[in-house]
Amino acid sequence: MRIGKINLNEKVMIVAEIGNNHEGNFQLAKKLIKLAAESGADAVKFQTFLTEQYISYHLDKERFKKIKKFELSYEEFNKLKDYASTKNLIFLSTPFDIKSARFLKKIVPAFKISSGDINFFPMIEYIAKTKKPIILSSGISNIRHIQNTIKFIRNFRNVNNVILLHCVSSYPTPTNQANLNKIRELMKISRYVGYSDHTLGVEASVAAVAIGARIVEKHFTLDNDYSNFRDHKISSNPSEFKKMVKLIRHNEELISNSNLKNIQNSKLIQRSIICNKDLDAGTKIIKNHLAWVRPGTGIRPGNENMILGKILNTNIKKGEQFKFKNFKK
Numbered sequence: 001m002r003i004g005k006i007n008l009n010e011k012v013m014i015v016a017e018i019g020n021n022h023e024g025n026f027q028l029a030k031k032l033i034k035l036a037a038e039s040g041a042d043a044v045k046f047q048t049f050l051t052e053q054y055i056s057y058h059l060d061k062e063r064f065k066k067i068k069k070f071e072l073s074y075e076e077f078n079k080l081k082d083y084a085s086t087k088n089l090i091f092l093s094t095p096f097d098i099k100s101a102r103f104l105k106k107i108v109p110a111f112k113i114s115s116g117d118i119n120f121f122p123m124i125e126y127i128a129k130t131k132k133p134i135i136l137s138s139g140i141s142n143i144r145h146i147q148n149t150i151k152f153i154r155n156f157r158n159v160n161n162v163i164l165l166h167c168v169s170s171y172p173t174p175t176n177q178a179n180l181n182k183i184r185e186l187m188k189i190s191r192y193v194g195y196s197d198h199t200l201g202v203e204a205s206v207a208a209v210a211i212g213a214r215i216v217e218k219h220f221t222l223d224n225d226y227s228n229f230r231d232h233k234i235s236s237n238p239s240e241f242k243k244m245v246k247l248i249r250h251n252e253e254l255i256s257n258s259n260l261k262n263i264q265n266s267k268l269i270q271r272s273i274i275c276n277k278d279l280d281a282g283t284k285i286i287k288n289h290l291a292w293v294r295p296g297t298g299i300r301p302g303n304e305n306m307i308l309g310k311i312l313n314t315n316i317k318k319g320e321q322f323k324f325k326n327f328k329k
Helices: 026-038 061-070 074-086 098-104 121-129 143-153 182-186 203-211 230-234 238-255 260-269
Strands: 013-019 043-048 090-095 111-113 134-137 162-166 192-197 215-219 272-275 290-293
Touching (some): 013 238, 026 043, 026 074, 026 238, 043 098, 074 098, 090 098, 098 121, 111 121, 121 143, 162 215, 182 192, 182 203, 192 203, 203 238, 215 238
Parallel strands (some): 013 043, 013 215, 111 134, 134 162, 162 192, 192 215
Antiparallel strands (some): 272 290
C-alpha cells in the first residue's frame, strides 16, 4: 500500500503528529512543519475541524472556547499543505466533522480517523466512499468495535487499504499500559497496522516497529514547556524525534527481509565437493576421492551420488572442485 510517496511494504512511515500544538498560530504551525522535516519525519499530521460541529457550546463551554482558539481556517490548511510539499513531507490531517472531511479530500492522500470517532458512521461513510486509504485509530475501542467499523467500511469499498493504528487513550500512557501486543491482535484483522505513541520517550515507537508496525505516529512539539496545553508534555521535541527516527531506521535494517546478502554470503560459508588427491583421466570416482571445503561455488554436498561411480575424462588435481564436465557422459 502507498500513502503519498511511501510504500508501506518497503518503509515504515514516520508521522510527526503536530495536532493542535500550534495552538491556532499559523506561523507556529509552519515552523513545526519545518522542524519535523529537519527531524526526519515522512509526514506531518494536523487536526481539522469547525468547532461548532465538534464541541457543544451549550454542554461544555470551557472546552468549546479552548478548542475554538486552536481552530485554523481551511485557507490556512491549504497553505500548510503547500508548505509541507516544499519540505518533501506528506500532509495529513484528521477531520472532526463531515464538512472538514469534504475539504480535506482535496489535499490529503489518506484519511486519519480518531479513536473517538470509530463509531461516527456518517463521517466514516463519506470517507470510505472517497476510496482513499484510511488510518483508523483503535484507542478506546475493543476488537469487536474495530471489527464492526471494518464491516461498515466494507459496504462502500475494499478494506485492503485500511490501516489499523494501535494506541492507548491515556496522556501520557504509562509504560506498563502500552500493550504493544495489541499490534499482533490487529494484524489478524488488517494487513497493515501502525502505532500512535502516547508514552514518554521513544522506546515504545521503536519496539512497535520490531513487532510489525508500518506507521508510527508521535506527537511533535517545539518545546515540551511551550505552554500549559497538555499535548506539549507528551510530545517529542525535535531532538528526541530525530533520535526516534534514527533508531527506527536502524531497526528497519535489522529486521529487513532482504535475501540478497544471505544469498551472496551462502556461497562463502557453504561447501563444495573437491578432489582430495591427484587423479588421472579414466579413474572411477569412489568416496575416498572426495573432500568438502568452502566456498560453495561448485557442486554442493548432497550431490555425491551424481559423482560417485562416474569415470573422469580429464586429469584433475588435488584441491580442484569437481565439475560435471570432468566426467564421461
